[in-house]
Amino acid sequence: MSALEVQAISKRFGTLKAVDDVSFTVHPGEIMGFIGPNGAGKTTTMRICSTLELPDQGDVLVDGISVIEEPRAARRRIGFMPDSYGAYANTSITDYLDFFARAYGLAGDRRRQQVARVIEFTSLGDLVEKEISSLSKGLKQRLCLAKTLLHDPAVMILDEPAAGLDPRARVELRELVKALAGLGKAILVSSHILTELAEMCTTVTVIERGTMRGTGSVAAIARGVSTKQIIFARTLTGPERLERTLLELPHVSEARREREGVVFEYAGTQDDLVTLLTQLAGAGLGLVEFAPQQVNLEDVFLSLTEGKLQ
Template structure:
């Protein structure tokens, strides 16, 4: 399958500052790509170029085989762009807001009304049609912004920090909407510096820092980078009561005394334990983990969960960027 979007050697300089440096990747229709990086990494600049709101210093971007650089007017109808900050208008209802932008996109008559109604139905905004946009919650305003982005039925969606500031329920609802859009065949790029919110929705990801793309590919492949058969990470949880701090501290000390434990750190509700095995050693990872569990139980610590710790996008980001950039 040929890629819907092809980004080749993209570069953007602002005087002496190189904001985007030789970024290259592809995206197929029906895929969601997580554009991952810290603030200032070049995510928004890249998205603005892809939205034809900025011009690259060099490089090429093809959307559906057409150049964004040479023929921006031809590809703009294929793009839906949702910036990280957007405004609403005073004394305008949700329906009036979407209807205004539908007119701006050139939709007229019955087609415009049908499209606005369809977008409101898809985003769940129908019950709020007559409500002022300024009276909406953050999550509902995000839905309105997404609805505006969808009015002209674009093939490529560019969403810059779409879940920023949303409560957990609104994040889940937004995630479901984006997955539904991908299932419709749209290509979606979501930029974020909050990696956990991307892990459950994206099937591909691109890691960028200081303008340089350090890794791109399927999420599963990215998560495997830096893993080793001689290094194992475990997650340990304890049933604790009023003496929680004492239990955690005692467990940390005991674990660090074990010969194969390389590090112990406390996470939200568990201990993250790193095991290092010697290359070629006869001890298998599962046997080393079992021995460690026996030590904890024998010491009388109230272990309630013990097992391998799954890598996430934060781990992958730290692995990919470690030692790569000064």
């Protein structure tokens, strides 16, 4: 069963259609990147998933529980980290976490143990008595993640968690998110930093102007966007001859010289690819490198979206 199932949700604010018929699922242990330009409807979708907004149409199931029918039961399974995380004045890290643990109904030893556990998980142990106002942005973000983990939610919804963090804090956050997925949590994470998402996400959902443009693994979406594959090849005889040879072969197009080799687009099947490789090897060119290129999340995003704002 999927941990988070978004079922054809739509939401309107006055005349603005913020979210229009969006559907996707996130499974336990999966990190889904939720990407889209500003005003695409990411935050509205995430707030609907977190029970903070009600969809005009559709529903969201969290562990099979409807956010419309049973919002309180759904909330116990959701850990939501908003983009503008909240922190109280005159409060230490321990007091802050203790308060939210109480707010989530944890009592006695269980509360104390859970607070200690999330402090250890987020490596905040040396700072427990520090006032939140004196923490850096990265530490505040880590504290907010710790708060989100207190009630051990099955689904985590992280809205722009890496925004404004320095490179070290970003790496640390990425590792924490990966570790959480390793614990079997379903994670939906939005970010503008596509390279960041590419490194941690197993799947992505692209949204623009409230409409979903694609969902699935980056490779699967890329296949949906284009049937062509990008391949890099290098020979001992140099790129000129290789380029000429390639352009004479079937299914090859758009060949260009790059890094002493040739990058070309290939539209054939996997069987055709075997034939191509055999032909190149037998052409006496001294083939030393033949590598299909990894699909770039940025390319996928740019090809799926038009960059228009609502």
